[in-house]
Amino acid sequence: MRITLTLLLLVCSVFVADAQTPGRAGRPKLPLELLPDTLAVCRLAPDAPVPEWAASAHGFVTISRTAEELSITTVQATVPEGVRCERDYRAVRVRGPLPLDLIGILASIADPLAAAGLSIFAISTFDTDYVMVKSHDLEAALAALKRAGHRVSP
Numbered sequence: 230m231r232i233t234l235t236l237l238l239l240v241c242s243v244f245v246a247d248a249q250t251p252g253r254a255g256r257p258k259l260p261l262e263l264l265p266d267t268l269a270v271c272r273l274a275p276d277a278p279v280p281e282w283a284a285s286a287h288g289f290v291t292i293s294r295t296a297e298e299l300s301i302t303t304v305q306a307t308v309p310e311g312v313r314c315e316r317d318y319r320a321v322r323v324r325g326p327l328p329l330d331l332i333g334i335l336a337s338i339a340d341p342l343a344a345a346g347l348s349i350f351a352i353s354t355f356d357t358d359y360v361m362v363k364s365h366d367l368e369a370a371l372a373a374l375k376r377a378g379h380r381v382s383p
Contacts, residue, residue: 256333256336256337256340256377257331257333257334257337258337258377258378258379258380259323259324259334259337259338259379259380260323260324260379260380260382261321261322261323261324261338261374261379261380261381261382262321262322262324262381262382262383263319263320263321263322263367263371263381263382263383264289264319264320264321264322264359265383266288266289266304266305266306266320267304267305267306267316267317267318267319267364268289268302268303268304268305268318268319268320268361269302269303269304269305269308269314269315269316269317269318270300270301270302270314270315270318270350270361271283271300271301271302271303271308271312271313271314272298272299272300272313272314273298273299273300273301273312273313274298274299275294275295275296275297275298275299276299277299279292279299279301280301280312282303282307282308282309283301283303283307286303286304286307287304288303288304289302289303289304289320289359290302290303290304291303291352291354302318302350302352302361305317305318315350317363317364317365318350318361318362318363318364319361319362319363319364319367320359320360320361321338321359321360321361321362321370321371321374321381322357322358322359323338323357323358323359324357325356325357325358326355326356326357327356327357327358329355334358335351335353335358335360337377337379338358338360338374338379339351339360340377341373341374341376341377342360342362342370342373342374344373345369345370345372345373347362347366347369347370347373348362348363348366349361349362350362
């Protein structure tokens with residue numbers, strides 16, 4: 230009886246330690262979808278009006294304004310030459326909608342990509358999260374996400 234109780238306490242303490250330790254244990258395994266378009270992340274002056282090419286864009290577009298910048302992420306083909314942009318991004322979307330109080334969603338994607346040495350650009354919306362990687366890193370990113378247990382579909 231004493232050995233069983235000791236073993237039970239040891240097992241319980243391991244579970245408690247795992248739950249309190251940040252790491253990959255317990256991270257959600259997510260259904261992910263690769264978006265078809267190549268995207269660009271653009272930076273304009275903070276007081277710039279939203280340009281027509283962004284305001285009328287179809288497909289993926291996000292517009293964020295802060296005191297420091299107007300940031301626009303959209304389909305690369307819609308961005309005119311001469312606009313300050315980082316180009317050639319591909320996006321993976323978490324199939325949502327996701328409740329806003331979920332914990333660890335972005336970390337469950339970012340951690341395996343960081344471990345693979347890949348930088349990301351993340352965007353969250355009301356319904357879900359998007360993580361973008363450079364096109365030349367896409368194959369390595371998808372492999373890292375699959376190794377982490379995520380389900381990626383085209």
